[in-house]
Amino acid sequence: MPLTVPPILAYALRRLIQAAPVVVLIMIGTFLLLKLAPGDTVDALVGDMGGADAAFIERLRIEYGLDQPVWVQLWRYMVKLASFDFGWSFVYEQPVSTVLMDRLGNTLLLMATSLSLAFTIGVLLGAIAARRAYSLSDNIISTLGLVFYATPSFFLSLMMMLIFSVKLGWLPVGGIKTIGAFYDGWKHVWDVALHLVMPTAALSLIYLAFYLRLMRAAVLEVAELDYVRTARAKGAGETRLMAHHIMRNALLPVVTLLGLQFSTVLGGSVVVETIFTLPGLGQLAYQSVIQRDLNTLMGIIFLCAIIVVVVNFLTDLLYARLDSRIELK
């Protein structure tokens, strides 16, 4: 008797096998791309130090294995990666896994909160705007959305900082916690939350416009469709019509966008993280390129590749749930 596998597991397994070569190709491509950039991590380190003599530089290169041909370096890296060893960051003088884990939490917290807020509020406001299309409230919502979307994130962040930290003194300027306060328990949670208010607000205000515009257009479109008219003819109330018939179908394109944005969640936001000095992955990735910190950058890209694969899979599952015409093959 053949072994029966639940279809969803078989689907997951097939997706996993498909993903492996993609991830390997991404890793090799990134490695080679970074090698094409002029200079290496020793140049960057020496640049930070303000100079060094030739013997010192030579010794560092040998120690970091940078004196070997590129192919040897690539082979060594891939062999290590095969056993999930991300290697050593010469810039941070720590194992790459430690460097990544230190920052992963911050980025996930920031991005997940911002995206959820942007998604929820954006969908709600979009739906309201669509139901009252071309009214005053629609105009206000749409205009505000566009204004925040058009504001550069660094400007929005700095303005918030100027108002809420410098002028009013309500919120801390940056960082993830009050240094040297040694809070624990709920005090610590509250402290971190306070530090995240401005960066989260800045990011979600910018993302918000996407969801708002998309949801508004989708609701307007779906509301004209036959099955909505049918439902209305059958006597469904406006609330039921909105919640069951329109929203559910209008959510499809919005979920696609959410999936796309969640794939980039580990990239974080370089600008917002830098301004608010949040030690996250976005800032780390940016610094790693500047510092030519190959191992760290490769580690981040590996994590990102994995997340993209997982989120794509989850998005497909969600599609099937929202629209029963879609089947998992």
Add this chain to the structure above:
Amino acid sequence: MGHPNAGLRLALAGAMALGALAGSAAAEDVKKGGTVTVHMNSEQRILNPALRASTGVYNISGKIVEPLIDKSYEGYVPVLATEWSTSPDGLQITLKLREGVNWHDGKPFTCDDVAFTAMEMWKKLLNYSSTLQQYLDKVDCPDPHTAVFNYSRPMPLDLFLAAMPDLGHPMPKHLFEGTDIMKSPLNTAPVGTGPFKFVEYERGQYVMAVKNEDYWREGYPYVDRIVWRFIKDKSAAAAALEAGEVQESGFIGVSMADIERLSKDDRFDVGTQGYENNVAHSTLEFNHRNPILADLKVRQAMYHGLDIDYAIKTIMRGFAKPGRGPVPSAGGANYTDDVTTYPYDVELAKKMLDEAGYPVKDDGFRFKLRHRPAPWGEYTQLWAEYYAQAMKEIGIDVEILTNDAPGFLNGVYRDHDFDTANGWHQFRSDPAVSTMVWLRSGSPVGTPWTNQFGWQSDEMDKMIDDAASELDPAKRAEMYHAIQRKAMEELPVIFAIEHPFISVTSKKLKNHHNTPRWNSSSWYDLWIDE
């Protein structure tokens, strides 16, 4: 007090210098305790000053690890070494070490630590120092508190003293011996003898140190805790200063516009005091492999085409002065302003270029140069832009190639793929351990901040080598004056602007910037009024 005269075998009385500093502190009512938070623009990651010579390292580790000798406005002051003397042939330097000093782990500090660090780190591993100490044969310890440095070539005492505040931090032998020094966890969690003890280092966020209760200077330090916060964005750093979350931002850590704005704000002291030992030159570097630039007349004409005073006023907001060659005016006796200068004169510059055989062509330009600006922040970039603009006035088309740090260092110092470049270079107390590498030929290709310009002069090489081992300070100063004059005549590099760095400091901090290398020093007498 004049410049310390090393030939007199001076032994400064430590108590005197200490007493003077303590006296000035007592003038106001010293408040003890409190936390001082310092803004750091970039992160060095290694905090061991015996492995990495960089102000970014000293800014933090200088509070935790002490040098043998420090520098005050009165001259060199004893820290871990109390007396110094040299043998007449310059081959031996003897240091008396302070007694009763303990490392932060409680073990006593002795000559063994000095000998170990000198041989294993200063000579072998420390950037800049490995050149300085290349003729150091061994360090003898006749008793636990005497260290004798033995050199195979004469080491001028004033060169040794000038180098020690930066390149003379001993490390605890008992914690490093028998380990792989480069991989030691102590490199990011330093153990020293200083007024503050290392607590923790959160990568990308902050470093924290607390008061050392067992500090050898009785009654010091005043402050309970120091926190260094890494804030990369300059505007955010200015906001942190204004919000009172940070009390000190050094080394031009905020934008020049904010520096100017905060200098008018009565909550802050803004200035260059305390950076006398950390003076830098904004430079213009030539690739002499380009036959046009190899022509001295062209380089002189370009210098005439630069309005240095204008650049100082607009770019440096007045916090700088015109350069006079490889030794800055902060270089003491080794400096002279009796050199050839090239005042701003567009017409003269044009005439000189015509005479050199580069008339203006149909496109309105004489020739084209590819320029690499160093990405060391705002004012370096502005200086590059000003240079390109000024050259246009005299008919030279300058194309700016933007690059990041590794791209710049490679393009200029390894691949020599540039016509002109600019950046800044720090003067490290003595020309022998700093600016001479710009003029001396023979540096291996790829060594950053060295003469990779294709300029070579046997005469200059000899002058530099002779000056480095001259024992008589007066003669030595003469020799550096000659080098300066020659450099200003032949212009291998233009040392265009001499600028100290700038600090923005909250007025709550007291006893700040009271030494010529204050941001790198130990801050034992710093206190905060709050």
